[in-house]
Amino acid sequence: MKQDLTIGLICPGGGIKNPEIEMAKYAPADIKLLTRQIPLAKIDPQVLSDFGDMADDAAKDLAAQGADLVVFNCTSGSFIRGLGYDLEIIRRLEKATGLPAITTTTAVVAALKSVGGTHLTMVTPYPDSVNEVEIRFLEESGFHLVSSKGLGIVQMNLVAKVPFDQLYALVRDTDRPQSNCIFISCAGLRVLDYIRGLESDFQKSVITSNQATLWMALRTLGRSDRLIPGSLFDH
Structure with missing residues (x-):
């Protein structure tokens, strides 16, 4: 019987395997991560x-390398054609591949529902053209967007370079008392280390792309590990 489990991540290229780096820091010791990158130069619909x-x-390659689960690990890439597109990708x-699959957007929707997030503050690195699609996707998925703001980044390789101080300021300036959950969108952002602090400062659940992806990947594999990055892992 196979002991270790392997999660295969399909990520935007650019030389920085940020989702893998973030998840590997917190994933259980018996979980292996593999990444296959697809070139993505611009954040554009x-x-x-x-x-x-x-x-x-990329999915076939990950399956051949022994993946037990395939993850389309790009938030914007899995909502960009609207409601139901994430399920189409799955x-x-x-x-x-003949393997179970999930997408980051599917994971985010499940995570938001799991923590009871109904009225959302959303921050992203995206330009308005992509934010507008995401807002529509989430609202059609049953959520209310109380407030949202993006950084207007178009070049994909700049996302991982966003400092946390800038992201924190964006959350602070965007959040409203009427929201009951903060959603930080994009697998390219480095934010897993800071989720507990954000939840403490803003006194509400915080969901991020890589956090939700790791959570749903483990649940899909039959695991219920309670990990450090956020109250989501209590669910």
């Missing part, structure tokens, strides 16, 4: 849409 179409070969990857 059409480029993101094309990105999703290139995931099948069906396609499962058909291509």
